[in-house]
Amino acid sequence: MGHSIARENHRLESILGSPCSRSRYLNPLAASITDDMSMLSSSQGLSKREKRSFCSVRFEFPEKMSLLTDLINMDLSDSTEKIIAEYIWVGGSGMDMRSKARTLNRPVSDPSKLPKWNYDGSSTNQAPGEDSEVILYPQAIYRDPFRRGNNILVMCDTYTPAGEPIPTNKRHAAATIFNHPNVLAEVPWYGLEQEYTLLQKEVNWPLGWPVGGYPGPQGPYYCGVGVDKAFGRDIVDAHYKACLYAGINISGINGEVMPGQWEFQVGPSVGISAADELWIARYILERITEVAGVVLSFDPKPIQGDWNGAGAHTNFSTKSMRKEGGYEVIKKAIEKLALRHSEHIAAYGEGNERRLTGRHETADINTFKWGVANRGASIRVGRDTEKEGKGYFEDRRPASNMDPYVVTSMIAETTILWKP
Numbered sequence: 423m424g425h426s427i428a429r430e431n432h433r434l435e436s437i438l439g440s441p442c443s444r445s446r447y448l449n450p451l452a453a454s455i456t457d458d459m460s461m462l463s464s465s466q467g468l469s470k471r472e473k474r475s476f477c478s479v480r481f482e483f484p485e486k487m488s489l490l491t492d493l494i495n496m497d498l499s500d501s502t503e504k505i506i507a508e509y510i511w512v513g514g515s516g517m518d519m520r521s522k523a524r525t526l527n528r529p530v531s532d533p534s535k536l537p538k539w540n541y542d543g544s545s546t547n548q549a550p551g552e553d554s555e556v557i558l559y560p561q562a563i564y565r566d567p568f569r570r571g572n573n574i575l576v577m578c579d580t581y582t583p584a585g586e587p588i589p590t591n592k593r594h595a596a597a598t599i600f601n602h603p604n605v606l607a608e609v610p611w612y613g614l615e616q617e618y619t620l621l622q623k624e625v626n627w628p629l630g631w632p633v634g635g636y637p638g639p640q641g642p643y644y645c646g647v648g649v650d651k652a653f654g655r656d657i658v659d660a661h662y663k664a665c666l667y668a669g670i671n672i673s674g675i676n677g678e679v680m681p682g683q684w685e686f687q688v689g690p691s692v693g694i695s696a697a698d699e700l701w702i703a704r705y706i707l708e709r710i711t712e713v714a715g716v717v718l719s720f721d722p723k724p725i726q727g728d729w730n731g732a733g734a735h736t737n738f739s740t741k742s743m744r745k746e747g748g749y750e751v752i753k754k755a756i757e758k759l760a761l762r763h764s765e766h767i768a769a770y771g772e773g774n775e776r777r778l779t780g781r782h783e784t785a786d787i788n789t790f791k792w793g794v795a796n797r798g799a800s801i802r803v804g805r806d807t808e809k810e811g812k813g814y815f816e817d818r819r820p821a822s823n824m825d826p827y828v829v830t831s832m833i834a835e836t837t838i839l840w841k842p
Contacts, residue, residue, distance in 0.1 A: 497571050503528045506573045508566060509539055509558050510705050511580055514547025514590055517720060517823050519705050529572040536560035536576060540583075548580065548588055556588060557581045562698040567664035568709060575668060575705070577698050593694070596831035600693040602839060610834050611744075611814070612696035613673070613689035613737035616703070617822045619724045620654040620682050621717035628682030628725065629653040629716060640729065643681040653682050657714050661686065661707045668706060670699045679730040679783075689737065693834075697826035722821035723776035731777030731784070732822035738833050739814035748812030755837035756792050756801050756815065762836050763790040763800070769828050771821025778819065785818070 498504065505528070510521040522541065530536055543549025543556035558578040566573040579593040587594035599605060620629040630653025631637050642651050658675055665672040665686070675686045686707075688699050704720075711718040723731040742751045759766065767774065767787060778787035785791055785800045792801035792815075794808050800819055807813030820829050 495570070498573070499571050505529050505571070506566070506569055507536065507576050508569075508574070509560070509576045509578050510702065511541075511558055511578045512590060512592075512701065512825075514543075516590055516592075516825060518546075519701070519708055520546055521705065530574070531563060533560040533563050533576065536563075539578075543580075543588070548590055555583055557583060557585075561593065562695070562702070564668040564670065564702050567667040567706065570667075575702060577702055592825050592827040593697070596694055596697060596827040599831040599835050599839070605693070605834050605838050608740035608742060608834075608838055610693055610830075610838070611690040611737075611739045612692075612830050613687060613814075614691075614696055614700050614826060614830075615685055615687050615733070615735040615737070616700060617678055617683060617685045617732035617734065618707070619680070619719040619721065619732055620657065620684065620711065621719050621724075623715055623717050626717060628680070630682050637681050640679050640681075643677060643683075644679045645676050646681075651681070652677050654684065654716065657707075657710055657716060658684050658686075661703075661710050664706050664710065665703050668702065670703050670706075672699075672703060678732075680725065683724075683730070683732060694827070694830070697830050700826040720823040722771055722773050722823060726776075728782075730782045733777065733784075733818065734771070734820040734822050734824045734826070734829070736817045736820050736829055736833065737814050738817065738830075738837070740838065743814060744812055746812060749807065749810075752803065752807065752813070752815050756803075758836050758840060758842060759801060759817070759833075760790045760792075761842055762840070766817075766832060766836070767819060769824075769832055770819050771824040773823070774819070774821040777821060783818075 498506075505526050506523050507526050507530070508521050508523045510519060512518070513520045520541070524539065526536075538560070539558040540555050541558065542554050544551040544554035546556075549556050557580070559581055560576045560578050562577040564575040564577070566575050580588050580591045581594075582588060600610075621627060622629055622631075622633070625633050627633060646652050655677075658677075662672060662675050671689060671691050673687045673689060675684065677683075678685050686703065688703055689696055691699055708718055720732065722733065739748075740751070740755075742748060743755070767778075775787050778784045780786035780789070780798070783797045785798055790800045792803065793799040794803045795805050796802055797818070800817070802816045802818055804813065804816070807815070817829075817833060
């Protein structure tokens, strides 16, 4: 530590042309000072006297300067009506999330009142360089847990300047299905179980695992407690609270069967809002792991061998399923899903064949089967649903990297609109 500080002081002295004492460097502004010194080093317009003056102001009166954390946590409502809106969208891979921020003159709670915006689609693999402009349409607003105050997160979908949805915009087609009168009448509910894996940044190996090695076999980690069983709980809990703050209908979290793997649940949420909420919850998790220096993976089978994969089990019910006699409606819906098994599998996530092997609580990818309380089935029906004669079912086939717009709308289309 001492050697690195000495080297930094020497660097600052060479930049400023005057000594900067160690006592001045060792203050809470170290991070921002280093940034400012880097800026000065590239400036050719300052004399040595001006540089010395800057050093004096920055280092001799630190009590007059806000800490970086104070600036980050500043409540803008104390001084201005303006807010920051973070526009968020899905990038060209279908899984990468992109975002950028803009200033608005006052708080906004209705997405239809937000301005459209644009971005360079050629840099996200969503447009060619010669015609790169992609337009962001705001669709849903959430409170910003990072900036807080009146600042917001905005879920957007993506269009050409002519108003046509671009190919990676899966929300537009989903909205068409969810706005169908027959679907609206059934008030579809979803509960989405998002599994994910936390990886060590430098080696892309699960958090808590010895580098180049393996932990003990599966068994003690599911919902486990203890330093040798639960890895990354601080990230998980921070995400849980941030989602609640944002207004996401997050209903729970738990440690998963493979160490370093976790799950959060969104719902019950109605229609397309379930998919909007899951995407924003993913975004928030990406931001938190960014701060923590941990890699977030939605790979459906991050570690080969005798380790569980990661899925996105999708719980579903309609108004008719939740009424008396709903169990018969559920069974008819499952019959429809069986007839379109291959179509659903094709849309349920990349690399899912590595996960759906018939082992580790999955059904084989080429086989459709359903059962009560059967976690090795394609579709699981709960004991309570069977007993009460109404309720919901769980589609266990979607992979952790599925697009919730695609999966939720496809289930609604098959079970409500499709006529075999």
